[in-house]
Amino acid sequence: MSLRTLFALLLGLMLLPGCPTGAGDDDDATPPGDDDDDATPEGDPCDTVDGTSAIGGGNLTGNTNGAPDNYLPSCGTVPVGDLLYAFTADQDGTFIFSTDNPGTSFDTLLFAYGDCSNPAGSELGCADDIAQGNTNSLLALPLLAGDEVIVGVEGYDTEGSFELSVDVVVCGDGEVGFGEACDDGGTEANDGCDALCRWECVDDGREDDDGVTMATDVTVAGLPYAVEDGVLCPTDESSELDGVFLDSFVVTVEAGQFVEAVLTPGGTLTTDCEELPFALVLTDGELNGLGVAIEDDNGCPIVAAEPGAGTFYVHMFHNDFTVPPQDYHLTIDAGESVCGDGNRQGLEECDDGNEEAGDGCTPGCVGEDEICTVVEDITASVGSTVTGSTTDQTDDHAPSCTNPGSPEAVYELTFAEDTIVGISTDSAGTGYDTALYVREASCVDPGAEIVCNDDVDTQGGNYNSQLGWMAEAGVTYYLFVDGWNGEAGDFELTLTESTCGDGTPELGEECDDGNDVDGDGCESTCQITPLCSYDADEDLGALAAGVASEWSGDVAAAGDDLPDLPCSGPGGGDYMASFSVAADGVLTVGYDHTDGDVQYAIVPLGDDCEPAACIDAFPEVTGGFDVAVVAGDYLLVLDVFDETPDMGGQSTVSLTLN
DSSP: OOHHHHHHHHHTOOOOOOSOSSTTOOOSSSOTTSOOOSSSOTTOGGGGOBOSSOTTSSOEEEEOTTOOOOOOOTTOOSOOOEEEEEEEOSSSEEEEEEOOSTTOOSOEEEEEESOTTOHHHHEEEEEOOSBTTBOOOEEEEEEOTTOEEEEEEEESSSOOEEEEEEEEEOTTSSSOOTTOSOOOSSOOSSSSBOTTSOBOOOOOSOTTOOSSTTOEEHHHHOSSEEEEEEEEOGGGBOSSSTTOEEEEEEEEEOTTOEEEEEEEEOSSSOOSGGGOOOEEEEEOTTOOEEEOOEEOTTSOEEEEEOOOSEEEEEEEEEOOTTSOOEEEEEEEEEEOOOTTSSOOOTTOSOOOSSOOSSSSBOTTSOBOOSOOOEEEEOGGGTTSEEEEESTTOOOOOOOSSSOOOOOOEEEEEEOSSOEEEEEEOOSTTOOSOEEEEEEESOSSOGGGEEEEESOSBTTTTBOOOEEEEEEOTTOEEEEEEEESTTOOOEEEEEEEEOOTTSSOOOTTOSOOOSSOOTTSSBOTTSSBOOGGGSOOSEEEEEEOBTOOEEEEEETGGGOSOSOOOTTSOSSOOEEEEEEEESSOEEEEEEEEESSSOEEEEEEEOSSSOOOSEEEEOTTOSEEEEEEEEOSEEEEEEEEESSSOGGGOOEEEEEEEEO
């Protein structure tokens, strides 16, 4: 139960004294000397309450060894001895009872009841460990002046000595105490800190845009949309998400368009990006994240994505109600970005107004590295080893497959013929946690990376690296010997050339079936035969605009004949249908599989045969997705996740061109 909930409960609860305020006060009809001032028989738990010790007038010491086992509170596990103390609040406030003191020698519990004769119905709180590694206890009770409670001390599963202290936190005394978010020395409203010592928020007119159903529609308002006077604080608590305060905005885009949100300080309450504690996210209507926020040069968050056609939401949120109000400036934009027009938008990292390489911004609008220093050309060393060190190198580049921050050594390789190359640091001469990656044709373009490897076997503790690739004749490749998370040292490279067709898969080979025949699942280049080389199981024909074309069947029963989709696992049945579209548009794919785990892909027929969309639908059984298409031929591919028998695969798919 939260402190706020407990406080509200106590405000509506009149606590009536259920136990004595002093031991030995005989005021019942039983014989004198029974230390009992109620009408119940001698020996009930209320008889053991100590009302003579002054809790709050100084720390109270005691020992539960040999004490009676009166209660098993809600956070207890086994019956052990406990000591009970009467306490009367002398003022309004939150009273902090604690055994986190030098005189405590064992693992304690603290609990409190409003009526010792009715513990199950009057427990006000129970506390075990303060934190991991701290087995002392801390119990906070919001009380009004005159409230009487019974405080109990016992052990988690043992007995011992303790030192009990009590302090009071009073809202309005000018000191921020336990459980208070603020304390400005008063309890007046509308001054930034309310009467319960919670932050107050300035009304910015956005108190209702706290979720999907109440989001501000920025598409209707006009793009780009700017919020220049926004304030986010705990009074923006969401009506849809418990324990979260947020501002939400909705934007509608077409296929191929980007959505971008940029958050900066408002300048009054918040002047630095590092002071902004909020998360900035882009989601669909079911709050599935679509974009990961990155930081600009000033440390301010930016989130961008090309989510496809539909309605999407930008949210700023936080869940820490002790954070003071923060003002912000938010810009939301959507549309089609054009690389080379000088206007950085959407997924572009940069846009310098041209499509030239080597000037800091690539033709694909990706930021280039500032410098690349090549150690040497090691093409002639294939078939042998190369030794070196990154200790004296600089950190000018970053791999995609490991933590950045390590210096790197860069080498060139250019082959006269197509060559399957393998590189490994798994050698005796390697003395640190390495990373390897290769860029094609450009040393400074991070987008030119074609393969990257950090560890040979993380589970087995082999943190050396190895990789391979098919090197095309005449193309210069740049090999980077890097490290993990700042590590550097000596390395020994083993360079090999794989022999395709010998039946043994080697570095750089995706497969090796012992022959040089294309189209049999493994090509003569020892690369897996692409999907586009296989015959479709069915031809759905040309899709007419607005008319659904449907397929239904048991995917698993079709057999495992095709290469696995990149969003699927190895094995499992598959199915492929061909179709065509006569005009550009948005293809809506709907699916319904009554059992199993089926993946769905739309693949344009072409040289690279890479999926335009690959969807792992698990655990959903019914759903859909949109993908932008241009006039041409396509494949619909279904793939059961793996060969596990209970994966099933009965599925129905509909395709509609809009």
